[in-house]
Amino acid sequence: MTDINTQFIQAQEDAKQLPERPGNLTLLRLYALFKQATDGDVHGDKPGFTDIVGKYKYDAWAALKGTAPDAAKQQYIDLVESLKSGAAA
Structure with a gap:
């Protein structure tokens, strides 16, 4: 399994453990x-x-049509990380 896939799986688990539920627009983006x-x-x-x-x-x-799967995984990972740090809501 590639590193991006490992990070993506971890980000999915992290998203379930967020201390605060993200707003609807953020949930839609995820x-x-x-x-x-x-x-x-x-x-x-x-x-x-x-x-x-x-x-x-x-x-x-x-709206994400044409985005490569690995690019979408990286954006997902980045968004979850920003939610974990409290930078996004």
């Missing part, structure tokens, strides 16, 4: 980065207007 890192570019149909949360998740993930 979700989108995770999906881009693990599944690649967005796929499937965009949820309809009745599924507001699904629509926001889809849009956040779609």
